[in-house]
Amino acid sequence: MTDERRAWQVVLESIERDLLDGRLRPGDHLPGERALSADLGVGRSSVREAIRVLEVLGLVRTATGSGPTSGAIIVALPGGGMSALMRLQVAATGFAVADIVQTRLVLETAVAADLAGSRPDLTASASLLDVMESRDLPPGDFLALDAQFHLSLAEASGNQVIAATMAGLRSSIENYAIAGASTLPSWSGTSARLMREHRAILTAIESGDPASARGAVHDHIAGYYAETNLPSRRPDETPRLVADAAPSGA
Amino acid sequence: MTDERRAWQVVLESIERDLLDGRLRPGDHLPGERALSADLGVGRSSVREAIRVLEVLGLVRTATGSGPTSGAIIVALPGGGMSALMRLQVAATGFAVADIVQTRLVLETAVAADLAGSRPDLTASASLLDVMESRDLPPGDFLALDAQFHLSLAEASGNQVIAATMAGLRSSIENYAIAGASTLPSWSGTSARLMREHRAILTAIESGDPASARGAVHDHIAGYYAETNLPSRRPDETPRLVADAAPSGA
C-alpha cells in the first residue's frame, strides 16, 4: 500500500517541486519523456499523462523535432488553462452561465474602477475600438474584438490573475454570446450600442471617475446578456446531487 | 496534414460535445477506456491522456474495480481543478502572489456586499467560527478553518464560479499563508485579531450593510497579508519574456 499516489501524480509533484525550488523556470526545457521516465521510475505513458495535464493547464508547450524549440518547455500561460477549465465546467453544468456573467461583472467593474484611479495607458484598448468601428463586422468577428477589448482593460490593470480569469470566463460562454447575437432583433443596432458603451467606458476611466467607470461596465455587460436571454441553466436538469471526493489534483 | 488535432484532443472534444449535447451528464459513466479507444479510432493511451486532463480539471472521477461506482464518472467539481491550476501557475511564476491577493479582495468584498444585501442563512459560517474559537489551534489548523470560513461565505452567495475561484486562489497561496504565520511576532495575538474580524464580518453582513461588510472583509484580508510580508514576486526573477502560442487547450 505504499504508492498511494498514482504514477502520473508522482511526475506532476516532482515537476511542481522543481518549479517551487527554482530548478525549473519559465523558458526551461523539461527533461525528455524517456529521461523523466527513467529518473522517476515510472513508465513513459505516465510521464506523458502528467505532461498532458501541464500542457492543458498552460504550463508547458510541447513540440516535436529537434533543436532549442523542441521538447516540453515551461511557458506559464494562464489563459489557456483557465479557458479550458471553465469551458468544460460550463459544458458539464458545473458552472451556471448566470454565475459566469455575475463573476464577470464583479471582476470587470473592479478593473474599471481601478483603472479610473490609476490613469494607465489605454491606447491599446482604444485602437481595438477603432478597428471595431472601422467597418461592419459579422457578429463573430465583432464579439472576438469585443472580448479582446475587455481583456485589454484587465491587462492594463496589470493583474495577471484577473486577466486570465476574465479570459477564461469569457471563452466559456463564447458560444452563448454568439448564439445570442442571432436572436437579436437588430444586430446593427445592438453593435452600435455596444460601441457607444465601449467609448463611454473609456471616457469614464480617462475622466478618473471610478464610480461611473464601474457603472458603465456594469450596464454594458448586464445589458448584452439581458438582451440575449441566455440560459440561466439547462432546463432539463434535475437538482445536482453529485457529491464525491475531489480528485487529489496534482 | 489531416489530423491537425492530436489524438487526445479528439477524445477531449468528443467528450465535450457529448456534454454540451446532453448525452453525458453529471453522474453518468464514461464508456470504458477500451470502448472509447475503439469508437474514436485512437489508442487507449490517448484516451487515458484525455481522461487524465478531465480528472485534474475536476470533471470526472475514476475508480478501479467493478460495479456502479467504478469507471470514470462525470462529477463536475470545479474546486479541484481551479486549485491545481492556480497552484501550478503560482509555482511557475505565471501568477504573482500579490495579484492573487488582490483578486481575493475583489471577489470576497463583492461576496460580502452581496450577502449583506440578501440576508442568507449563515449558520454554517458561524459554526465554523465557533470551532475556531473553541480552543487554541496551531496555525495550520486555524488557517484551514479560516479558508473554510471564507469559502462558506462564497457558497452562501450561491455563486459556484466565485466559490470555486476563491478556493483555487486560496489554495494557491496556502503555503505562503502558513509560512507567513511563523514570521509573526505573536501568533496568539494575530489569531485573536483574525477571530474578532471574522465576527465583525458576520455582524456587518447580518446587519445588512454592504459597505461595512465590504470594508470588514477588505481589512481582514489585506491586514493579514500586509502583516506577513508575503513575497510580491520571486526576487531573482528576470522580467518575464515568455511569449508563445497558447496550447489549443481541449
Added chain:
DNA sequence: TAAGCTGTGTGGTCAGACCACAAGAGTCTG
C-alpha cells in the same frame, strides 16, 4: 441459509515498437 470462491470487467501501469519532425553534423559539389 449463509459463507466463501471465482469470473469478469474496470482503471493503472509498463514495455516496446513505430512514425513524423526538425535541427545539426557531415558530405558532396560548384
Added chain:
DNA sequence: CAGACTCTTGTGGTCTGACCACACAGCTTA
C-alpha cells in the same frame, strides 16, 4: 572555400499488447 545536400540523432506522438490490483456479481459449497 562556400553553398547545397544528405544523413544521423533525438524529440514528442501514437499504437499495441501485456500484465496487475481491484471490486462487484453470481455461483458454489458447507
